[in-house]
Amino acid sequence: MRLTEAIEETAAIFPGLVWHLPHCSLMPGKMAGPWTFTLLCSLLAATMIQATLSPTGVLILGPKVIKEKLTQELKDHHAASILQQLPLLSAIQEKPAGGIPVLGSLVNTILKRIIWLKVTTANILQLQVKPSANDQQLLVRIPLEMVAGLNTPLVKTIVEFQMETEAQAIVHMDTSARGPTRLVLSDCATSQGSLRIQLLNKLSLPVNSLAQQLMNLLVPALPQLVKNQLCPVLEASFNDMYAELLQLVKVPIPLSTDHLEFDLLFPAIKGDTIQLYLGAKLLDSQGNVTKWFNNSATSLTVPTLDNTQFSLIVSQDIVKATVAAVLPAEEFMVLLDSVLPEMARRLKSSIGLISAKAADALGPTQIVKILTQDTPQFFMDQGRAKVAQLVVLEVFPTNEALRPLFTVGIEASSEAQFYTKDDRLILNLNNISSDRIKLMNSRIGWFQPDVLKNIITDILLSVLVPNQNGKLRSGVPVSMVKALGFEAAESSLTQAPRGPTSSIECHSST
Secondary structure, eight states: OOHHHHHHHHHHHOOOOEEEOOSOOBOTTTOOSOOOOOOOOOOOOBOOOOSSSBOSEEEEEOHHHHHHHHHHHHHHTTHHHHHHTOOHHHHHHHSGGGGOGGGHHHHHHHHHTOSEEEEEEEEEOOOEEEEOSSTTOEEEEEEEEEEEEEEOTTOSSOEEEEEEEEEEEEEEEEOSSSSSOEEEEEEEEEOTTOOEEEESSOOOHHHHHHHHHHHHHHHHHHHHHHHHHTHHHHHHHHHHHHHHHHHHHTSOEEETTEEEEEEEEEEEEETTEEEEEEEEEEEOTTSOEEEEOTBOSBOOOOOOOTTOSEEEEEOHHHHHHHHHHHSOOOEEEEEHHHHOHHHHHHHHHHHHTTOHHHHHHOOTTOEEEEEEEEEEEEEEETTEEEEEEEEEEEEESSTTOSSOSEEEEEEEEEEEEEEEETTEEEEEEEEEEEEEEEEEEESSOOOOGGGGHHHHHHHHHHHHHHHHHHHHTTOEEOTHHHHTTBOOOEEEEEEOSSSSOEEEEEEOOO
């Protein structure tokens, strides 16, 4: 099968490539515990689109990422300190004995024997993020643990009791407000049956009796206190987390002199993940938009996260534009005898098989000109990622010659290796093969260009590949890697077990 046919067939079956990074290490001091991270760059099966704006990228956040980001926001909003400031005595006075007025005098009697009552320590335990009964919602559970101190003239020491409860809230899409759909957190309350209050240290019978009566009064008061004091903080924390994520996806990604920017089209919730569907645009060095990607002719197939907790999937158009920005069509001119004398000797010997006169015309200033055409194309060959490109090669006998001895067109391909270094994604071209060579022009008569295949391939390997890898070596920085708490990853190419996708899987570095 010819290379062009292979590319066309593969483009129909595998119009994409996936970068996949599970099991990544965390940045020290930011987030604890084993995490997973994936970055997917997918070129997926083309389908006709119906929407005016078709997403060209999807950012998927798994439950651990959501949990850690929301936990950090709660810390930034001083949620634990707010719990320590809960007005326990005021709450009991406002709603005595479960709201039964006839017991008011008894409550007042109990309160007269209390000098102060306050939360001394408060902790927000490990959050849980789970899918709710509604597939379009997430259930967030926030376990709370507090220790309250009671000072009474009945005893010289502080009487302590432990309070445990759990706040719950729902994350869902808000379509009611004007403007674009957004994710919000609402319906915050304490879960039924989650409240537990117990005395930590038993003292004299009168003190224990007073503490027990006080705990009974807190049972109806504490849930409302948590709802009134903590729930607004939880909602504000989620709003800030969501705003931070939107800013994160909008961070420009530099591509040589251009840069790529994403914008949110709409959010979604699927299972236990948050999915942000993105549009994209390419801007030049002056900030002018040179290309919009919101009307892609390909639809994104979103894979499941499995054991990974973070994924970014982008369309084929994004990948092509990225490669085009880094590897534009360009021209190389090499004084072969000065730079690669062994190659010059071999080229002269190979041309001598075609024309001895042409070989004798090659001087010490002979020039090989290499011109790359269009943008390199990705395709899959037996489960391996490759990059194909069209190359024109011309041979000039001297640096003063105006016309080449001959011109050949080459369909060349290289194995594509993706790897990561810190938070950068890097493409490297391994080797190169001249899959098809066509004689385009000749001053030395017609000849079968395959006779030059070996030397042409070696020249491309010595000149073209190192030049292109030099441009690719800087990689594409993805700032969200470290912004989400990951430090580094390693990559390996894997074939997806099913469906028309392939992936590069990266494992955490140790």
